[in-house]
Amino acid sequence: MAIIELKMPKMGESISEATILNWLKNVGDTVEEDETILEVATDKVDSEVPSPCAGVITEILFQSNEVVEIGKVIAIINEDTIQGTKKTITKENVSVTKETLSIKNKEISASNPKREYTTQKLVSNPDAFLSPLVLSIAQKENLTLEEVQSIQGTGTEGRIRKSDVMHYIKNRKYPLPSRPQLEAPKSSYNAPPVAFVEGKDRIVEMDRMRKMIADHMVYSKHTSPHVTSYIEVDVTNIVNWRNKVKIAFQEKHGEKLTFTPIFVEAVAKAIQEYPMINVSVDDKNIVVHSDINIGMATALPNGNLIVPVVKNADEKNLLGLAKRVNHLANNARNNDLKPDEVKGSTFTISNVGTFGSLMGTPIINQPEVAILALGIIKKRPEVITTEKGDEIAIRSMMYLSLSFDHRVVDGFLGGSFLRKVGDELEAFDSNREI
Incomplete structure (x- = not known):
């Protein structure tokens, strides 16, 4: 054998x-x-x-x-x-x-001899990428953030891996000294204990994915100074057009027509005009991505969120986007997403309106620098300008909110990009062919 x-x-x-x-x-x-x-x-x-x-x-x-x-x-x-x-x-x-x-x-x-590690006093790198797994190990081993960032990474592009952390812990002879700090006055406030009623309350342990999501969110907030901007958009033309053609669209193409591919199309067009929103931060460098790969936050059957990716969204027409969005959404619902379908995003959207939310303040999906939240579409009376002057009309309105990394995206870029997305949605052609 x-x-x-x-x-x-x-x-x-x-x-x-x-x-x-x-x-x-x-x-x-x-x-x-x-x-x-x-x-x-x-x-x-x-x-x-x-x-x-x-x-x-x-x-x-x-x-x-x-x-x-x-x-x-x-x-x-x-x-x-x-x-x-x-x-x-x-x-x-x-x-x-x-x-x-x-x-x-x-x-x-x-x-290929085994890589020899040298135990030495290392300099902390505040921009070192720390995965959720590495952060989890560091927390369990009581390592300071500065100490973890000083570990020499052996992964791709110097990334710190689990084996690097474990080797450091095993040979930990030179822990970094803490920086001298002025002692802050000790607080007399004690955090209140979590109330637990025996026989009534129950404890549910986080599953593996929920723990990773939690670590990723904390890492994102720690890494990127978040700023969120808001605009209100009139999407009446989109709503009316979709209501008019959705049945014919499905009969002709065999695909369900949701709002998501329309949103993805608008975002892709806005990124083409403002490419510096489609970037990542690598140490002191800004990596400008040529591909426009749009992630769409999607709920899994167990309630956790995942971000399948529409690759090269700018190269697809509305039908192509609808096919890809439907495919990814179906795979997510069936827990059948492939590894390649959830990697490589350069910008993410989150449709919080799906859950009935008016607007949201989303957390950036690292290593991206911005994320767009789409609120619920609601009809309400609005003042509009017509040939006869100002009039009150029933319009379908929606809030857009953009969270961006203020290290590399300033208010002008963030605001201009957000306004461009809104303009693309408001300028949607209600006579568009399917």
């Missing part, structure tokens, strides 16, 4: 590690080719890992809740005999004998 290495699969260009959630098979179990063996998770999405061949699991190298680098071997499978005939060893199934595997491991060790 041939030995097959099951490796942690690649789940996107920016993903360097994943957490093992659950093994569905144990050592000694027989598996079929493409049968799901385990479930893994990144900070974006959960995924299933299939078996590359039929065989018997002889070794599991990592357990549940362990974080594993992409490409690292996580299990060993002995390829099974199928109908009494040995499978052919080909380039496709990458089977090797024990002797060959031993030789290969020696070659790998010789050509």
Whole structure:
């Protein structure tokens, strides 16, 4: 029988590690080719890992809740005999004998020696990216933020990984001294205890995704000085047009017509005019993204939020946007989003009106620098200017709110971009063809 290495699969260009959630098979179990063996998770999405061949699991190298680098071997499978005939060893199934595997491991060790860490007093980098996982470990180990930021990262572009933090803790000889500070007067106020009534109240532990969302939100508020601007938009033309064509649109194209693709289209056009809103901050540099990838905050069946991404939104017409939006929304509702569908966003929208909210103050989806919230559409009397002068008319109105990172987006840029989105919505052609 041939030995097959099951490796942690690649789940996107920016993903360097994943957490093992659950093994569905144990050592000694027989598996079929493409049968799901385990479930893994990144900070974006959960995924299933299939078996590359039929065989018997002889070794599991990592357990549940362990974080594993992409490409690292996580299990060993002995390829099974199928109908009494040995499978052919080909380039496709990458089977090797024990002797060959031993030789290969020696070659790998010789050509890629294990990275040597040096324990030294490091300088804190206040702009170091800290993932939710790293922040969680730091909190458990009582590391200061400054101390964590001083750790030498071995990930992509120097990113600090779990292994870096654990190595630092193990060899922690030079913790950074705290900065001298004037002692603030001690407060006599004690935080009130959480009231809990035995037999009536209940405790619900946060699930893994909720913990990551919480860490990501705290990280965003810690990283970006948030400023929020608001405008009110008359979307009567959009509402009337959609009511008029939505049935015909679905009959013609087989796609449901919601407001979301219209909003995405308006945002994409505004970004083209104000490209500096479509950026990320990297240390002291501003990365201006050429692609316009719009994330749309979406509720999962369990109540958690995720952000599937409409890639290259500026290159799609309204039909193309409707197809993509519907596909992503359906996958989210069915817990079937793929890793590639939730990465790479450069700007995010959040339709808080879906939940009946008039407006919102959204938290920026890092590493982006702005996020747009869309409030509920409500009919109300408004003063409008006509050929006869000012008149009162029933109009469909909506609030837009833009939260932006004041490190790189000033009030002029933020306000101008927000107004451009509003102008695009108000100028919507009510005679538009489907």
